[in-house]
Amino acid sequence: MDTTPQQSRTDHNVWAAIFADDPLALRAWLVGIGFEEGIVVPDEDGVSIHHSELLWPEGGRVMVSTRDTKEQEWEGVGRVSLYVVTADPAAVHERAVAAGATITRPLKNESDYESRGFSCTDPEGNHWSFGTYAG
Template sequence: MTMTPQNSQRTDHSIWPALFSDDPHALRRFLTGLGFEEGIVVPAQSSTQAGGEVVHSELLWPEGGRIMIASISNDHPSPHQVDLYVVTDHPDEVYAKAIRLGAEITHPLAEQNDHDSRGFSLRDPDGNGWSFGTYGG
């Protein structure tokens, strides 16, 4: 298990979505490219190589919250595409990162007057929808 001092003292009392992927390492790289921070990675006991199966991992959003990512397994035989919303005070910065990553943008960065929000949406390599915006409820 890998743990950094930053996330060892952090506790979130919120909902943690779980994503299952054919290539959890690629999904983690994509999401860290958008601004998520590294959290723990628990490899499968049978996986001795880097890039092997992941039983559990976490990525932390710097403004609060986290997500879990694991390999597709017998318990989770296929990815379930989901749509996720991430609250951020910095949608322009995240959008610029998404463009640099070559992300599939599904809704470009814009003001959303009906929600008094600024944000955008994209698809990750597994087809999950992600929206990043200033609307916090």
Template structure:
């Protein structure tokens, strides 16, 4: 096995996945927050797979919370997501308009980042900020 450090990378992004008791309602809430609706694969009341696109890059996958499938082991409300944005003040205003529970107020940090954290209606933690690594 080659254990040498990788000197070049190709950025394919990482897509966070979460389960929800109301995946369609969560998708609608995320649209109000600034996400764009992506693919939606459903069967009756069950959302098998869906994607929400962040306009500045990245995606989140949302599916129905299920106990009958080992691929969906994350408990509803158990996700933590960090979203990079150049416009944290605008996103914060939208979050306030939605009545989101703020868990960390909009603030500037010592490392030069600006951001805040909220809970979505399912209890997932979302942080939005300018820190991009």
């Protein structure tokens, strides 16, 4: 198996799926830190969210749905850790603080690799890192 990193490639996006106890609140928090509204598909009960998408302005999406313990093979929420590439982590940091994020790693320049970024948790306990490192 060739483990040599590819120097030239076209990246496609990975869409993370996040299941939440309060997906509307999580969507509002994500919009508050800079994600853009995408589609919302309500569940048959008219209350739960079957599927929804939020778009990162610099590329990529996240999907947010209501946690359904009947269909999921795992328990609980707040089990995901995501990294989002951004050209302006200071602006995202400012919006995250304003949205009430718990900052778990302060905004800083990394000494081991060329990146500036920070980490935080959302209201559901998911871990988010934002930085300039794009691979």
